[in-house]
Amino acid sequence: MTLMRNALALAVLCSLPALAGPKDDVSKPLKTIVNSVRYGKDNAALKLFAGEEQARLLLADAWATGSEAQRKEFQELFFTLFGKIAFPRIRKNFENLDTVLYEEPSVNAEGANIASTILINHPLKKQELKVKYELVKRGGAWKVVDVAVLGDSMLVGIRDDQVQPLLKEGGWDALLKAMRDKAAELKNVQLK
Numbered sequence: 001m002t003l004m005r006n007a008l009a010l011a012v013l014c015s016l017p018a019l020a021g022p023k024d025d026v027s028k029p030l031k032t033i034v035n036s037v038r039y040g041k042d043n044a045a046l047k048l049f050a051g052e053e054q055a056r057l058l059l060a061d062a063w064a065t066g067s068e069a070q071r072k073e074f075q076e077l078f079f080t081l082f083g084k085i086a087f088p089r090i091r092k093n094f095e096n097l098d099t100v101l102y103e104e105p106s107v108n109a110e111g112a113n114i115a116s117t118i119l120i121n122h123p124l125k126k127q128e129l130k131v132k133y134e135l136v137k138r139g140g141a142w143k144v145v146d147v148a149v150l151g152d153s154m155l156v157g158i159r160d161d162q163v164q165p166l167l168k169e170g171g172w173d174a175l176l177k178a179m180r181d182k183a184a185e186l187k188n189v190q191l192k
Contacts, residue, residue: 022104022105022107022112025100026105026135026142027108027116027140029048029141029142029143029144030100030114030116030133030144031100032044032048033045033048034094034097034100036048037087037091037094038097040192041192042083042191043083043191043192045087046079046082048141048143048144049079049144049145050135050138050143050144050145051079052077053136053143053145054145055071055075057145057146057155057156057159058155058158059074059167060164062167062172064172065134065172066172070172074176074179077176077183078179080186080191081182081183081186084183084191087134087191089187094120096120096121096122096123097119097120097121098119098121099119100117101116101117101119102114102115102116103115107151111135111136111137112134112136112137113132113134114133115132116128116131116132129132129149131147131149132148133146133147134146134148163175172173
């Protein structure tokens with residue numbers, strides 16, 4: 001009887017969904033992004049980025065000076081350009097993806113930070129990339145704000161090298177014009 005009771009208890013425990021810990025909860029959107037980009041589901045990956053937070057970081061003080069329409073257009077153009085430029089490059093690297101190992105996240109009231117090691121097993125050269133992610137929780141879901149590869153922030157690089165020079169040159173009009181022009185140049189590149 002005891003053996004039967006223990007077997008029943010074990011069966012009940014095994015049928016219960018596993019409780020996700022902070023590592024699983026925070027790393028889930030990252031795993032989805034990696035697989036979405038890897039297998040050509042770009043639009044699914046873009047939905048897991050925190051557009052407004054990214055725009056605020058990219059535009060810095062200029063965010064407050066933009067109209068609602070300018071802010072919205074900036075976010076849409078940024079996602080389009082990011083998806084069309086970055087995802088094909090990342091997909092190429094992920095052709096030889098071996099595994100991604102996530103560390104324990106640091107979670108606070110504003111968001112979370114989590115580091116990972118991405119192992120690329122290319123026949124000619126094995127690579128180990130150290131990547132750190134900054135996330136925020138919006139609507140009950142974690143969204144990626146920024147990614148730092150080997151210590152270099154993706155958004156800070158884009159902000160300093162591309163966005164801020166255009167803003168200094170001609171404000172919002174120059175920035176949005178350059179982004180529209182680049183989007184037109186990439187019109188034949190399709191987000192998958």
